[in-house]
Amino acid sequence: MSTTHDVDARTGGAPTGTTAPARGPAEPGGRVPRPGHGERPPAPGTVRAALLVAEREVMAQVRSKSFLISTAVLLGAVLVSIVLGSVLGGRVDAERVAVVGSAASVVEDQEGLEPVEVADEAAAIALVESGEVSAAVLPADDDDAGAAVRIVALSENPSGLVMALAEQPEVELLEPPRADEAVRYLVSFGFGLVFLISATGFGSTIAQNTVQEKQSRVVELLLATVSARALLAGKILGNSVLAFTQTAAIAAVAVAALAVTGQDEVLGMVGAPLVWFVLFFLVGFVLLASIYAASASLVSRMEDVGTVLSPVMMLTMAPYFLVVFFNDNPTVLTIMSYVPFSAPVGMPVRLFLGEAAWWEPLVSLVVLGVTTVGVILLGATIYDRSLLRTGPRVRLREALGR
């Protein structure tokens, strides 16, 4: 072993105090790095770095079998439920309607309608109230300009009958209007479930990736290169793109299936709320995503992730349960449609039920947007401060204090 040690560092001479290790072939690219001389690509800015991070998140998901399978299952379930609904719905018997006098001609020879002739208006209404017929077609009052008949129904709009009539007569409901209980329940349930599945699915992915990076210490390597904010932004962006794409795909499959199976009527009712749902989901997911990421950054091990995620999990599941249990309670739905965490489900359901004015989704969306910006800023602070803290769970107060 050589013991001389007279190399002047400034001359850049090779160190001789070593058992000269076998020099490998030249550096890739054929050049040994020379500090201050090699041309170096400019460092990516926050946006570019975030895009790179987002790209990695998307690619990692798209290539994972579990993601592909779960997406296929989800889309398949939507498709099957709609097609099944159509097939079962198609077997419904012809709609029985009571007719009085001259009104009978209107209903005659109409497919899907079975007229029951009765003597007078009182008898017709008695049949409606007893539920034997779904509606009564009565001759129009003299003061009714234009319409030849008027229709009386119990508690739901006899849409089949109305559609069958060439002219659109006035409909008089004996009880306050209510959407079909079953459809109402199913659509609310659908919005709630899709939100629940997508938000928890992608939220958990964000949380897992965050903890995995922390646990495997990739994060030290990443943070030596890019800022925590760029990392967080990329993570949220990548997963939001995935979640949005998946939700939009579900919406597209639902619309296509409804159109193909000829359920234009449901489509007409669901179409606009569906567009709002996708829009609300996009913002609402970003809101939840930043909470998932910030929560997960508090712990260092996969085993601990469950505890920190339970609050945000509750927030994600709340709209689902609220909409399932309270979809016939306008007060609860109205509150839901403005609270940012439940608005993505609450507002589309209200729009579907026709209970919301045109400006309400806009106001709610603004509230959601503002909340999201605020939460992202807060989440970024927590993420930034706890990402490199390893060991026991970081207390929220520690992450936000000082």
Added chain:
Amino acid sequence: MLVVDGIRRSFGDRLVLDDVGFTVERGRLTGFVGGNGAGKTTTMRIILGVLSADAGTVTLDGTRLGPDQRRLFGYMPEERGLYPKMKVAEQIAYLARLHGVDRTTATERAHALLERLGLGARADEPLENLSLGNQQRAQIAAALVHEPEVLVLDEPFSGLDPLAVDVVVGVLAEYAAGGAPVLFSSHQLDVVERLCDDLVIIADGRIRAAGPREQLRAAHSEPRWEIDSAGDVGWLRGVPGVEVLDFDGGWAVFTTADDAVAQGVLRRALDSAPVASFAPVRSTLAEIFREVVADRTPEEAVR
């Protein structure tokens, strides 16, 4: 050159780094040694800005380190970190791209580097399929792929077989020869001893010794000689001023404060029997390390 100065850092009430300061010269391999929990990793993380210091500065050629300077660093964290399910070459290329390298160049570089580190055949497998030693090589590739100008490596040799150690040593020496400051920590004192030009020894969060390796060796060695002769050297015990440390027939290690006495011993040995070797004994790094770390007063440590 990289200068660490007056770094102080506490975790809660515990002071883990106390006025830590040393220099990593350009073109020199600087070994950073210390016991478990001495503060090596914390120091390296502070240099990389992954952790903040409570006080003190880190400068490169006089400039305080910011994100722009740190981007030129190649870093290998103590706990190895890469994505387990991502393909090896892909994640090395990803890290290069985060440094601003375009996709094509990044991919080429990743493959070339892995080839050189002996991982060429495994480049397209997920990291988790690789053995620990091979994951370690991938980690080294991750630290080098953006052609850094400063290297800070925490335990780069742990878990590597001797051949892999040689490959990595070759790469590090090449970087140093190119004029880069190279700082690495290691528990393997024999590797550090063989490889490094300068040494920094840390214990209990304080720098106990720092400087060129030979200087430290000289400073921490009692003058000792080793003699190997064909005849019995039992007479050594009777020489005034000589203390025999170890003895086995014709072989002995002895210490004496006076060079002239040692020369006298050699002459007498030559007169009595053929001498195969006679040489001063240098302390090994392990010995220096024990001595320096056991010595609790840093004032006595050589700077």
